Amino acid sequence: MKLKKHLFIPFLLLAFFQFTISFSQELKPASLFSDGMVLQRDIPVPVWGTAKPNSKITVTFANQKQKTKADNNGKWMLKLDPLKASKIARDLVISGDSKVIISNILVGEVWICSGQSNMQFNVNNVPEIKSLIPFTKNIRTFQVKNIVSLEEQDDVTGTWKVTNPSSAVAFGFAYFLESIGDVPVGIILSSWGSSSLEAWMPRSMTEELPYFKTIMDDFDKDTATQNRLLEAINSPKGWNIKEDIFMRRQPNVVYNAMMKPLAPYACRGLVWYQGERNTRYISGVPEVTEANWFHKVAGMKEYGDILKLWIQNYRKTWQNDNMHFAVVMLPGYGKGTHASPNIDSKSPTAESWAWMRESQLKVLDLPNTSVTNTIDLGSETNIHPTDKFPIGQRLALSAAKHTLNQNIVAEGPVLDQVEIENNSLIVHFKNSKGLKTNNRKAPEGFWIADESLNWKIADAKIEGETVILENKDVKNPEFIRYAFAGKPDVNLVNGANLPAYPFRTDVDVK
Structure with missing residues (x-):
């Protein structure tokens, strides 16, 4: 077949351009693979990057040598066999048409820490956590640059650093997990204040969630928003705070730039401290x-079911059904919704x-999940409370257990069953060994009602491991609501001094 004369020159230019790109494409691992990183122990470890198309790639680490071949687009990926934990720094060598050496690598527990402003909340604002910095051992951090993208990206901006995370919650969690587990901890910090769950959702979830499809359809039609993003x-001067807020409050685009490129980096799980926007x-x-x-x-009532689908989607993306999701319950706060703020x-x-x-607790329907209870924490008026120290401790306890x-106690009392006896309700709990109050007063935060649902403050007393x-x-x-309020007064704990989880028993009442 002969090309028409007016198509011939562009065809040659295109062919030359593609040849030049292919020829000059250097061997390069994804940016997650850099000096000082932590690799996840005990599970296969994907390693990936780009190279000259169809070139042979060899990765050597810890007495292993794995081989693969770049595809026609120059992308390659292979998996290292499961590794044992190691505090001894070693090199990973990637060989192809050239050689890349990544040095000072530890093997241990890797966690992604994500969410909005309370995950981003800086360690310098929490003196108790900041005081731990001099005692930090074997903690490494990869902080993902805050940015958005209209399309899913293959790479992120950031490097591993031999230092603690800037996030108070992430650092507290890493510090206590390293101490409890006696193992190196790597934190990938990817968070952005005031971002919604929808901001961290892949476009593929439009197939499962009609409301999200509507949101994304509207977004796709909104060329003004896309151009503004x-x-x-692309601004050489960066963006101001107004633009920053505008960017992070859009659907999907945070996921595209700050989460999708992290997959399938081998990790134990993801700590999720988000929900305020929803x-x-x-x-x-x-x-x-x-x-x-x-x-x-x-809204709040839908959030839990959406979050479950979100978790399942992420597990597919990471190709890891055992990936643990540790959700941080929202703490006490004294303001209401947009319709009823006071x-x-x-x-x-x-x-x-x-x-x-209540919605967040729905994730416990899925295996390999946990919810860290913060009902005794928070602030009446400050949506960014400073009492982050216990959150890090509790997250680490939960991770150590799950x-x-x-074999440790990592959660407070959880509702088991309720007995009705005359005019009293007897509440049985799980995790109730050593049930007590932390101020030696009668248990607070309980309300009861008959079928009218006219709620009254309950007179409560502890008998053994019941209330x-x-x-x-x-x-x-007939019914109970415990700690079911914006900023409830609570004092019920178990022998490990962990607070009882909030609950209500009128869930099925219409």
């Missing part, structure tokens, strides 16, 4: 205006964060 990303509404996705454009996110923070019926906490298989509830004005008590 591109202008901010507390604006009890239920549903609101109609938005120019003034409240950033409200277009799912609430009684002790009320069990107010439009409070209680509904989000992922390091240590007995009653109220003289409730003759036939």
